[in-house]
Amino acid sequence: xxxxxxxxxxxxxxxxRKEFLQIRRDPRTLGIILFAPVIMLVLYGYAVDFEIKNIxxxxxxxxxxxxxxxxxxxxxxxxxFELKENVTDPEQLLERLDAxxxxxxxxxxxxxxxxxxxxxxxxxxxxxxxxxxxxxxxxMGYLSGYTRIYSNKLSLQNLQRTGMAELARGLIPxxxxxxxxxxxxxxxxxxxxxxxxxxxxxxxxxxxxAMAITGEKERNTFEQLAASPIKAWQLxxxxxxxxxxxxxxxxxLIIPAxxxxxxxxxxxxxxxxxxxxxxxxxxxxxIGLLISTIAKSQQQAMLxxxxxxxxxxxxxxxxxxPIESMPKFLQLITNLIPAKFFLVALRGIFLKGIGLDxxxxxxxxxxxxxxVLLIVxxxxxxxxxx
Amino acid sequence: xxxxxxxxxTRRFGKFVAVxxxxxxVTAGTIFGFLGxxxxxxxxxxxxxxxxxxxxxxxxxxxxxxxxxxxxLVKEKxxxxxxxxxxxxxxxxxxxxxxxAGIYEVPKQEYEKTKAEIFALTGLQEQLRQLPSELPGGWRxxxxxxxxxxxxxxxxxxxxxxxxxxxxxxxxxWELIGLLAERGTTVFVTTHFMDEAEHCQQIAFxxxxxxxxxxxxxxxxxxxxxxxxxxxxxxxxxxxxD
Numbered sequence: 001x002x003x004x005x006x007x008x009x010x011x012x013x014x015x016x017r018k019e020f021l022q023i024r025r026d027p028r029t030l031g032i033i034l035f036a037p038v039i040m041l042v043l044y045g046y047a048v049d050f051e052i053k054n055i056x057x058x059x060x061x062x063x064x065x066x067x068x069x070x071x072x073x074x075x076x077x078x079x080x081f082e083l084k085e086n087v088t089d090p091e092q093l094l095e096r097l098d099a100x101x102x103x104x105x106x107x108x109x110x111x112x113x114x115x116x117x118x119x120x121x122x123x124x125x126x127x128x129x130x131x132x133x134x135x136x137x138x139x140m141g142y143l144s145g146y147t148r149i150y151s152n153k154l155s156l157q158n159l160q161r162t163g164m165a166e167l168a169r170g171l172i173p174x175x176x177x178x179x180x181x182x183x184x185x186x187x188x189x190x191x192x193x194x195x196x197x198x199x200x201x202x203x204x205x206x207x208x209x210a211m212a213i214t215g216e217k218e219r220n221t222f223e224q225l226a227a228s229p230i231k232a233w234q235l236x237x238x239x240x241x242x243x244x245x246x247x248x249x250x251x252x253l254i255i256p257a258x259x260x261x262x263x264x265x266x267x268x269x270x271x272x273x274x275x276x277x278x279x280x281x282x283x284x285x286x287i288g289l290l291i292s293t294i295a296k297s298q299q300q301a302m303l304x305x306x307x308x309x310x311x312x313x314x315x316x317x318x319x320x321x322p323i324e325s326m327p328k329f330l331q332l333i334t335n336l337i338p339a340k341f342f343l344v345a346l347r348g349i350f351l352k353g354i355g356l357d358x359x360x361x362x363x364x365x366x367x368x369x370x371x372v373l374l375i376v377x378x379x380x381x382x383x384x385x386x
Numbered sequence: 387x388x389x390x391x392x393x394x395x396t397r398r399f400g401k402f403v404a405v406x407x408x409x410x411x412v413t414a415g416t417i418f419g420f421l422g423x424x425x426x427x428x429x430x431x432x433x434x435x436x437x438x439x440x441x442x443x444x445x446x447x448x449x450x451x452x453x454x455x456x457x458x459l460v461k462e463k464x465x466x467x468x469x470x471x472x473x474x475x476x477x478x479x480x481x482x483x484x485x486x487a488g489i490y491e492v493p494k495q496e497y498e499k500t501k502a503e504i505f506a507l508t509g510l511q512e513q514l515r516q517l518p519s520e521l522p523g524g525w526r527x528x529x530x531x532x533x534x535x536x537x538x539x540x541x542x543x544x545x546x547x548x549x550x551x552x553x554x555x556x557x558x559x560w561e562l563i564g565l566l567a568e569r570g571t572t573v574f575v576t577t578h579f580m581d582e583a584e585h586c587q588q589i590a591f592x593x594x595x596x597x598x599x600x601x602x603x604x605x606x607x608x609x610x611x612x613x614x615x616x617x618x619x620x621x622x623x624x625x626x627x628d
Binding site: 015018025026219221222224225231384 | 433436437438439440458459461462464466468470472473474475476477481484485486487488489490491533
């Protein structure tokens, strides 16, 4: 029988059609692909909030002067700290930290005002609950910033009052006009949603692809396929195309969900966003395919997908922890995580509205991932049982 | 003409020798019975002949193609029904048939013709919209056979096709196999039911990975001086061990 190009497509089409039929017969899988990302987006979007406000603080003011009160009032004025209690004994401060009623404690010893007025060096003590490192870092930052501004302001007033304003010239801090670009209100959601999109896609798509193929092994139908003349690439493409399309459908739902529910702005071009999504999907399908060449059962596939995709996508992609603050060797490892590049692209397109001219490196990186993963997986994919 | 020609075919899994240097030939158009107890190496042999397992040693030609270098060409010439007849449980009878016709690239007109013939043989046309799980075991097995012959393969490999099927269905199934052979299909069938072996023109006894005897049912009974194939098999298995 002559074997032309058209006939080759018929075998491919047979697989694609079968996969679609199976997806349709299994509403659970279809539901997982289409709606799980949206549901998880909603859950995480509301639960994960990196903004830290109203840090519980307990103060011991042993100075009890105008200036000490002014200092404390200023501290709680901007909602970063919430004054829970004023205690009289500094010993009590540690007790509050132990009990967890305070995340930060501040002790102003007596002589606070006197030393300030006499231009002597004074000390105030700040204690922070370090068991929550994230909150600790942020409270430390707020407090030291606030103290610096307060003492600068004071020095300036003093110098002006004593007619030595000339001397103050070097001391006057530049008026820093802060302007935060891309996410002016510093909303966590704007920052998290792109991360969630990439993490969820990476997990779900690779998992489902791996399950779809190991499922054939578990049900023995793989043996039947392996005994047929169908080519390995037809089998692979036939499996990947339906899952790529359905996953893309999931993306089409998750993006408006992010925009409508969390007011994440979409400043960039939608087509470029789709372009990135498509190459990222191909790369994650490649991961799924690779897993299926190693895993013998659906359960194994599930475990491997969780450890190979979910953990790295959350921890090493820059979704939760900034890559810049990781140790050098970890920073190198993050280059093996496709989600990292997709995330940069997503944030860039959503929040900055930038295009391919600035994101071409990410595009190239993702294309290399897609290509290498597909090639390696296809080479490993054997139409054999040994 | 030879449909299968195996020479010193061997398969090891680690240190375990599943199939040990077996040689035999299968004449085209005959029913060849591959008999032996569970774990004798029947499935391993059939998987090697279908190009699913790579032989550790030895050669085999199937449909004139060398398994070592032309396994994919072999796959076009054979139909295979694995031990746990693997149908898609979530596809209907018609969809299972369509799928196998698709991956074997059966041209449309030919497919319609073959389907009509298969329906006449199996009576499956009544169950087209049902899922395999809704069918009784005997019908599921017929559907699996239908899927394996949808592309009219000249050689058909059946691995324990009648295990777990009631006696009436077993008899009907062997009638089907007989019809296929009459039409010129070579049937290579493994079984551990000795009574089924009477339907075969040639029989190979295999035990512990070794080929213990080869011949027609009559020859094997005469050689061993036994009345039944069951006794003959015990005789050959013992003789080999001595």
